[in-house]
Amino acid sequence: xxxxxxxxxxxxxxxxxxxxxxxxxxxxxxxxxxxxxxxxxxxxxxxxxxxxxxxxxxxxxxxxxxxxxxxxxxxxxxxxxxxxxxxxxxxxxxxxxxxxxxxxxxxxxxxxxxxxxxxxxxxxxxxxxxxxxxxxxxxxxxxxxxxxxxxxxxxxxxxxxxxxxxxxxxxxxxxxxxxxxxxxxxxxxxxxxxxxxxxxxxxxxxxxxxxxxxxxxxxxxxxxxxxxxxxxxxxxxxxxxxxxxxxxxxxxxxxxxxxxxxxxxxxxxxxxxxxxxxxxxxxxxxxxxxxxxxxxxxxxxxxxxxxxxxx
Amino acid sequence: xxxxxxxxxxxxxxxxxxxxxxxxxxxxxxxxxxxxxxxxxxxxxxxxxxxxxxxxxxxxxxxxxxxxxxxxxxxxxxxxxxxxxxxxxxxxxxxxxxxxxxxxxxxxxxxxxxxxxxxxxxxxxxxxxxxxxxxxxxxxxxxxxxxxxxxxxxxxxxxxxxxxxxxxxxxxxxxxxxxxxxxxxxxxxxxxxxxxxxxxxxxxxxxxxxxxxxxxxxxxxxxxxxxxxxxxxxxxxxxxxxxxxxxxxxxxxxxxxxxxxxxxxxxxxxxxxxxxxxxxxxxxxxxxxxxxxxxxxxxxxxxxxxxxxxxxxxxxxxxxxxxxxxxxxxxxxxxxxxxxxxxxxxxxxxxxxxxxxxxxxxxxxxxxxxxxxxxxxxxxxxxxxxxxxxxxxxxxxxxxxxxxxxxxxxxxxxxxxxx
Numbered sequence: 001x002x003x004x005x006x007x008x009x010x011x012x013x014x015x016x017x018x019x020x021x022x023x024x025x026x027x028x029x030x031x032x033x034x035x036x037x038x039x040x041x042x043x044x045x046x047x048x049x050x051x052x053x054x055x056x057x058x059x060x061x062x063x064x065x066x067x068x069x070x071x072x073x074x075x076x077x078x079x080x081x082x083x084x085x086x087x088x089x090x091x092x093x094x095x096x097x098x099x100x101x102x103x104x105x106x107x108x109x110x111x112x113x114x115x116x117x118x119x120x121x122x123x124x125x126x127x128x129x130x131x132x133x134x135x136x137x138x139x140x141x142x143x144x145x146x147x148x149x150x151x152x153x154x155x156x157x158x159x160x161x162x163x164x165x166x167x168x169x170x171x172x173x174x175x176x177x178x179x180x181x182x183x184x185x186x187x188x189x190x191x192x193x194x195x196x197x198x199x200x201x202x203x204x205x206x207x208x209x210x211x212x213x214x215x216x217x218x219x220x221x222x223x224x225x226x227x228x229x230x231x232x233x234x235x236x237x238x239x240x241x242x243x244x245x246x247x248x249x250x251x252x253x254x255x256x257x258x259x260x261x262x263x264x265x266x267x268x269x270x271x272x273x274x275x276x277x278x279x280x281x282x283x284x285x286x287x288x289x290x291x292x293x294x295x296x297x298x299x300x301x302x303x304x305x306x307x308x309x310x311x
Numbered sequence: 312x313x314x315x316x317x318x319x320x321x322x323x324x325x326x327x328x329x330x331x332x333x334x335x336x337x338x339x340x341x342x343x344x345x346x347x348x349x350x351x352x353x354x355x356x357x358x359x360x361x362x363x364x365x366x367x368x369x370x371x372x373x374x375x376x377x378x379x380x381x382x383x384x385x386x387x388x389x390x391x392x393x394x395x396x397x398x399x400x401x402x403x404x405x406x407x408x409x410x411x412x413x414x415x416x417x418x419x420x421x422x423x424x425x426x427x428x429x430x431x432x433x434x435x436x437x438x439x440x441x442x443x444x445x446x447x448x449x450x451x452x453x454x455x456x457x458x459x460x461x462x463x464x465x466x467x468x469x470x471x472x473x474x475x476x477x478x479x480x481x482x483x484x485x486x487x488x489x490x491x492x493x494x495x496x497x498x499x500x501x502x503x504x505x506x507x508x509x510x511x512x513x514x515x516x517x518x519x520x521x522x523x524x525x526x527x528x529x530x531x532x533x534x535x536x537x538x539x540x541x542x543x544x545x546x547x548x549x550x551x552x553x554x555x556x557x558x559x560x561x562x563x564x565x566x567x568x569x570x571x572x573x574x575x576x577x578x579x580x581x582x583x584x585x586x587x588x589x590x591x592x593x594x595x596x597x598x599x600x601x602x603x604x605x606x607x608x609x610x611x612x613x614x615x616x617x618x619x620x621x622x623x624x625x626x627x628x629x630x631x632x633x634x635x636x637x638x639x640x641x642x643x644x645x646x647x648x649x650x651x652x653x654x655x656x657x658x659x660x661x662x663x664x665x666x667x668x669x670x671x672x673x674x675x676x677x678x679x680x681x682x683x684x685x686x687x688x689x690x691x692x693x694x695x696x697x698x699x700x701x702x703x704x705x706x707x708x709x710x711x712x713x714x715x716x717x718x719x720x721x722x723x724x725x726x727x728x729x730x
Binding site: 016017018019020021022023024025027028031032034035058059060061062063064065147148150151152153154155161170171173174175176177178179180182184185186197198200202203284287300303 | 369385395414415542545555556635709
């Protein structure tokens with residue numbers, strides 16, 4: 001044993017505020033995906049959760065390469081900072097990235113652009129996603145969704161089987177016992193995989209901090225043109241239909257969750273580092289998805305989107 | 312920071328939601344917007360307690376019918392540890408969901424309404440918790456405020472349950488009784504002044520002091536199922552061959568003599584790695600990559616064990632099974648058996664007895680309807696196409712359970728516990 005001791009570094013798992021067991025669990029899940037499926041992909045949005053998933057995949061197969069391709073469904077309304085980050089990460093890790101555009105689905109007449117004050121392409125993504133799954137023949141799509149985000153998500157399995165139309169059927173979910181994952185499917189079906197199901201928002205931030213991961217700059221405070229609507233701070237952009245009395249002004253904000261510009265609200269913040277961000281979340285009085293405009297549509301908004309094939 | 316996984320079961324009216332809601336609230340794990348939404352929604356429904364099911368019944372079907380159907384996962388943490396509660400429905404019709412939610416947990420909270428005492432559901436929760444070998448049972452006698460915090464009442468319930476424990480409990484299982492009032496937060500996080508006769512700890516303190524399942528699993532015989540072989544084939548790692556997996560149980564050290572199953576070949580552990588970091592040892596539930604001194608026959612689904620600690624090679628398996636599917640389990644039918652990550656074909660050869668989980672009585676006869684139906688628990692024998700290296704569930708829960716997959720539907724239809 002002595003021959004190995006000199007290159008041994010002590011691993012201090014108990015010294016952290018992040019429960020390392022969550023990482024072990026996620027790595028186990030990702031390794032199952034690599035073995036149980038032919039063509040898995042990571043759904044990558046450039047948000048903190050999918051950044052975490054990519055990190056976990058990197059760890060799961062090291063020193064081998066990540067055996068997944070990345071798929072980004074681009075609504076065309078993304079924050080430029082997120083796109084910039086996406087391209088940087090893909091380049092750094094030497095990953096294969098496929099991008100499919102909601103704009104193309106609109107052009108093909110498959111979906112119709114929403115109109116009015118709350119117009120968003122968020123729900124339209126589903127069609128583009130399902131087309132991409134069919135085009136690339138992906139049999140597993142890995143996503144960064146967490147059960148603490150929303151109550152329909154809290155009911156979904158780690159391996160969530162979707163039918164030919166990408167639909168989630170909550171009544172036909174497979175029981176998941178202990179850590180045994182059953183990814184057996186028929187041709188045409190696919191599985192959505194959620195390796196960080198059991199992580200909370202705080203777990204993700206603590207992980208990002210401990211792993212010293214780079215994240216898009218919009219998660220930290222910056223000056224931005226915003227306006228107020230329904231008690232939330234909206235980032236002003238050409239993609240949002242403002243009414244006359246919605247007058248933009250400049251303040252210091254950051255984003256706590258990042259969808260595209262039409263479905264994500266900002267929070268007033270001066271947090272310019274991870275410690276401050278974590279402190280802010282600890283003392284926050286509003287939940288994370290309280291800043292998601294897409295969830296506010298109805299109580300069952302998420303379940304209905306999932307039934308239609310959303311991730 | 313470690314994780315404690317807890318199972319709770321029961322219906323809305325026994326105060327379980329209020330109990331969980333309070334734990335979340337007092338550990339600051341629920342935000343103000345959610346509490347406020349809950350308060351107003353509860354009031355609208357005309358109920359005077361915090362109806363947490365409004366927060367956790369995430370499915371339209373659940374809200375329509377006002378019942379919990381599927382397992383809800385609830386998260387909270389203290390500065391000491393993270394908690395995951397698998398909250399499951401208590402009704403007989405959803406026994407399979409209870410079994411699913413309770414698998415993976417090391418603590419089970421059984422809630423009793425002090426006014427009603429031990430009921431059929433209490434026994435069922437206790438039985439299932441014991442079947443899954445959940446080590447720590449907390450019996451929370453709730454609504455003590457409605458029985459004027461009567462010690463007599465509490466002791467009577469305790470004695471009745473201790474009687475049942477004689478049949479249901481196993482060696483090493485701990486049983487703790489706590490008188491609580493979820494509504495007023497008595498003995499949950501704060502020690503109650505109303506129960507001076509109670510000398511034990513509060514619910515949260517009790518939870519804070521439990522050892523985790525991982526710690527326990529690390530002390531038994533070591534099992535390492537290989538998930539994935541890492542072969543980078545790059546210049547730098549030209550001859551590298553690492554075995555990736557999550558240690559199911561025990562502890563592996565560098566230099567340990569290990570045997571590969573089923574090949575029987577022996578080698579020595581060269582390194583235990585995690586993302587390039589060299590470890591001296593790996594414990595239960597650690598996802599690691601192990602490299603060996605020699606090139607031996609070892610691939611996905613195989614297992615690495617320490618020499619001299621070999622589990623039985625089984626082609627014929629006796630097991631207790633909980634049936635999860637609408638299609639009956641019958642003798643002669645073939646399923647895919649998944650033991651950990653290893654899959655083999657299996658044929659049911661016998662169903663010897665069934666337990667009536669509703670009335671908690673054991674019949675030693677073969678089942679009347681010729682098979683096991685949804686939610687039934689019974690004892691079966693099966694034979695596998697190739698041997699599995701399983702331990703008895705009671706000796707090693709991490710290597711002693713399996714699921715059955717129906718190959719026509721691809722569904723997970725049963726869970727078995729090797730005997």
